[in-house]
Amino acid sequence: MNSLYFDYCASTPLHPRAYRTLMDSAKHNYANPSSMHEMGFEASLRVEESREQIARHLQVKATEVIFTSGATESNNLAIVGVARAWKKRTGRNPHIILSQIEHSSVYQCGKQLAEEGVEVSFLPVNSNGIVSPVSVKESLQANTILVSVMHVNNETGAVQPIAEIAELLKSEPQIHFHVDGVQGFGKLQVELEHIDLYTVSGHKIGGPKGIGLLVAKEYIEIGPLMYGGEQEQGVRPGTTNVPAVLSFTEAIVASLEERQEKFEYLTTLHGLVCSRLATIPGLVMNSPLPPLSSPHIINFSYRGRGVTSAMMISMLAKQGIIVSSQSACSSKAKLSRVLMAMTQDETISSSSIRLSLHEMVTQEDAVYLVAAIERMVSQLKSKNKFDLLQKHHVNS
Known part of the structure; x- marks a missing residue:
């Protein structure tokens, strides 16, 4: 049968364009893009071309596109990385706002930060599983630095009012707005103009596993979760997975087209x-x-x-x-x-x-x-x- x-x-098959790119780049672009020789330069060039291509399609700056190992790492960087950086800089405990229906890679970040002294508010949802922008507004505090609400819930498909929340937070420039776009990207239209941090996963949109990205606007300070090299502006060290990046780029373009x-x-x-x-x-x-x-x-x-x-x-x-x-x-x-x-x-x-x-x-x-x-x-x-x-x- x-x-x-x-x-x-949970996972999608590779888009034909992403598959072809993955196979071709795995065969021809295997050099380490951080290596100081011609093949390394060529691999690095291909990665930066991908970064610029993605940035054009998302209408952000290329320097605001950070490649990661997937949505979990991107979400952790956006929440834990931002909260710890603020706490380190100010010496105070920040306040962040999440919803009760976030993916575990966001929800558990809130739980971990709460153990570290960060104030965390988990907002309720209505019977349709939707967060109220009013509850976001009522939860804001003087030390609120981050609000994280997903675009599309991964269990029920409920669409969250991210445009309304973004509009609400426009008057609060000290508060960053993170959107987990994993289940919404390529399905629903989204504008990133007033979204400060945005997560995309490769294998949810016809790309390979083990690759994702975080859009982080240039004014945002993120503390690294790992330490090593200076890849991805020092925020995400480690050898760049060139075939995955190139294949992921094809999946992003195809998803939008x-x-x-x-x-x-x-x-x-x-x-x-x-x-x-x-x-x-x-x-x-x-x-x-x-x-x-x-x-x-x-x-x-x-x-x-x-x-x-x-x-x-x-x-x-x-x-x-x-x-x-x-x-x-x-x-x-x-x-x-x-x-x-x-x-x-x-x-x-x-x-x-x-x-x-x-x-x-x-x-x-x-x-x-x-x-x-x-x-x-x-x-x-x-x-x-x-x-x-x-x-x-x-x-x-």
Whole structure:
């Protein structure tokens, strides 16, 4: 049985252009770009050309593009690096604002900084999983230096009001605004003019794993998390992964060029799947409808006695359907922190399934997916009835 993959939020296949570039550059651009010889200069030149190309597409300066090993490192630099640099310079503890539904690579930064004495506010969300700009404004303090709110939630697809938050913070130049753009980039339009720090991951947009970037505006002070060479302006030491950078660049360009076409197709798929799932008794739809959510993510739960995410993932896998529940980084957690923040309901938070779509998914695939979920729900209902009969038999 061939498997159908619906976990594109966790990782995507290489875009054909990114694949060709990766193979070609791995063969021809293997020299260390920090080496002081001709091949090293050539590799360094290719990296800087990529940096400038990305900067043009993002409408930022080339010096504001920092290559990293991925979104986790970028988010850590943006939050821990900024907070520690401010604390070191001023000798005081700063205040930062995060939301309760951030990716673990942001959320855990807040937890770590709180242990170091930094004041951290974790903002609540509404039932759609969306942060209120009003709550951001009300949480500002004299020592607030950073607000971090993701663009698209990685579990539910809920779109956060980053334009409104950016507008709010324009009058607070001492406060930096960080946006984790991992699930939004290439799906939704974003303007970086009033965003100070912005994260992108390679393997979420058709690029290779192990590469990402952080846009950090030139006026921002970031303390390094690692120490060694002077690569990436001394903020991120280590030998630059040239093939990954070049391939990542192709993925970024392709994502932006193809964004509108993909958005329209994903919107059609999203509507097809959601409209049918909404008719299945027992399912609870956790994702808000577009435009409050991105069309590539659908999250639902099943209200049934003893039903868990792991159980449903296994049942769907037996039908050739590959799905997840939370982000891959949080996949071992029994309760979804994101859904608990939204619903305060342990049954919903322990029995969620995340479907993530891609332009490679056909409408026929989507129809089969819904049929597989219908079969799964039917099996769960039969199991619940059997369990109840067994319990009644034992009690009697």
